[in-house]
Amino acid sequence: MGAVQAQEVKVGFVSTERIFREAAPAKSANAKIEQEFSKRDKDLQDMGARLKSMADKLDKDAPVLSESDRVRRQRELSDLDKDFQRRQREFREDLNQRRNEELATVLERTNRVIKQIAEAEKYDIVFQEAVYISPRIDITDKVLKALNK
Numbered sequence: 109m110g111a112v113q114a115q116e117v118k119v120g121f122v123s124t125e126r127i128f129r130e131a132a133p134a135k136s137a138n139a140k141i142e143q144e145f146s147k148r149d150k151d152l153q154d155m156g157a158r159l160k161s162m163a164d165k166l167d168k169d170a171p172v173l174s175e176s177d178r179v180r181r182q183r184e185l186s187d188l189d190k191d192f193q194r195r196q197r198e199f200r201e202d203l204n205q206r207r208n209e210e211l212a213t214v215l216e217r218t219n220r221v222i223k224q225i226a227e228a229e230k231y232d233i234v235f236q237e238a239v240y241i242s243p244r245i246d247i248t249d250k251v252l253k254a255l256n257k
Contacts, residue, residue, distance in 0.1 A: 120226065120234040120247040127218050127248065128211065132256040137210035145203055152199055155192050162188065221254045222247075 128134045166181050173181070225247060226234050234247070 117232045118230060119245050120231045121238060121241045121245050122218075122222055122234060122236050122251050123241075123246070123248045124215070124218070124236050127251065127255070128214065131214065131218070131252055133217055134211070134214045137214055141203070141206050141210060144206065145199070148199055148202075152192075152196060155188075155195070159185070159188055159192055218251060218255060221251050225250055225254065
């Protein structure tokens with residue numbers, strides 16, 4: 109009867125969070141999104157400032173305004189506020205959708221690199237999420253280096 113020899117399992121870990129924060133493709137995706145959305149963001153900030161100044165002016169003028177003028181200006185303010193809220197919501201939705209699209213592309217590329225490293229260095233399994241990781245099995249730096257080429 110021969111003794112069965114336990115085979116050594118080679119395990120690796122990659123921090124997706126670090127990839128999204130430090131990898132060149134992730135940084136370039138963030139810059140692209142920033143550029144795409146900066147004008148809309150500025151327009152929203154300007155609209156918010158205009159809304160605040162209208163509200164302040166209405167508060168200041170309210171005691172001397174006729175009832176009809178006060179009601180008209182409150183309605184204008186309310187309409188502008190509804191428009192502002194709607195635009196903010198659409199902005200957030202569009203921004204999140206674009207961010208998700210870009211991150212999916214980065215993740216796909218990352219997974220290809222991880223697979224190449226795993227095959228080349230004979231890893232049996234590579235995890236991307238874990239509660240605890242020994243630095244000994246963390247191959248995030250290798251993946252970052254490959255992505256940043």
